[in-house]
């Protein structure tokens with residue numbers, strides 16, 4: 104008799120979880136991405152103890168049928184692809200059907216979900232031993248995932264979790280990476296009962312970035328916008344004089360998905376050569392839009408690596424358009440586009456419009472704004488005006504949560520750039536500080 108055994112599902116899911124669920128922020132990423140994939144327009148993330156005790160994501164998306172609510176925890180159960188051809192046409196965040204099975208293998212999960220056409224919601228509880236209990240319950244349309252006791256059965260993982268501050272910072276990073284690309288969706292993030300972010304729908308990417316990272320980040324950038332046959336490159340580049348020693352606000356997205364690329368980072372840094380001193384990194388928010396057939400996101404279970412059909416073409420394009428944009432904005436007189444070695448911008452494609460997203464930055468202002476009225480949340484004009492001044496900003500949202508900061512504190516003492524000079528959501532900021540537009 105042979106020695107081979109096919110592992111039971113619970114064990115193979117635990118093994119897969121090793122890659123998919125590295126820390127609490129991985130769970131946040133997977134659940135928030137699922138919510139957006141389910142067409143939610145409102146996504147609330149509730150965290151207790153940096154995710155050790157509770158990670159809950161509530162959405163108003165399409166919900167699931169009672170049968171799907173059970174099936175979604177099976178490995179390779181997905182509604183997002185069906186055929187091998189679909190693999191090269193991915194427009195959703197998910198497609199591997201692995202995340203929920205992996206999460207349920209290393210935590211206790213309760214799901215409540217309801218579709219618009221169903222009268223009642225279904226509740227599915229997956230206990231520690233993998234046993235499933237279902238019940239009919241009342242709940243609004245959408246899905247509500249609560250993940251408790253993460254890594255209860257993988258003590259090594261639990262032990263390697265870092266401090267709550269560090270784990271929560273990872274959560275904010277993952278939350279940011281999804282929220283930044285979807286200004287058309289409202290998001291909130293609550294930690295230990297305190298609202299860390301309340302992001303109303305934003306008018307454009309720029310407003311969403313401002314809501315997430317602060318008005319100073321947005322006022323220190325120039326627009327990047329280039330279209331070629333292969334790819335559209337849009338986004339924002341930090342002014343060279345605002346480049347920092349610490350990294351933090353460097354983002355690449357392709358078709359709305361955050362990805363890492365040391366190679367493309369090099370292209371951007373090369374374009375800044377001569378404009379910034381050694382050892383500093385500019386902020387950048389670069390959104391690539393391309394035909395999904397030309398990229399492969401199925402490189403790693405977490406999908407933060409993306410393979411492009413021709414990396415070197417994108418490298419050159421990035422270098423050229425960043426360099427050109429910086430030159431156009433006359434940062435440093437030293438840029439000479441006729442010099443040897445300069446890269447020509449590829450020619451524009453007449454088809455490029457097809458890839459244009461619908462969230463291009465737009466200008467807006469609130470014509471009904473009355474500076475002397477009290478805001479609906481009870482905050483007076485003078486309170487809001489104070490937000491632009493620095494010190495009081497974070498105490499509005501972060502008091503007591505451990506994230507209090509002032510613009511003048513030493514960066515090394517706090518949570519890094521993600522929290523830098525963060526201000527109130529755009530609805531309020533806009534009315535008072537229209538000049539940021």
Ligand SMILES: Nc1ncnc2c1ncn2[C@@H]1O[C@H](COP(=O)(O)OP(=O)(O)O)[C@@H](O)[C@H]1O
Nearest residue numbers: 137141175181182197198199200201202203246
């Ligand atoms: N928030 C949600 N709303 C509706 N359906 C969901 C939600 N989360 C997950 N699902 C369903 O469960 C399936 C499995 O989810 P997941 O394990 O994350 O795999 P994937 O996202 O790769 O398909 C999804 O394909 C989707 O059909």
Ligand SMILES: [Mg+2]
Nearest residue numbers: 133137197202
């Ligand atoms: Mg998923």
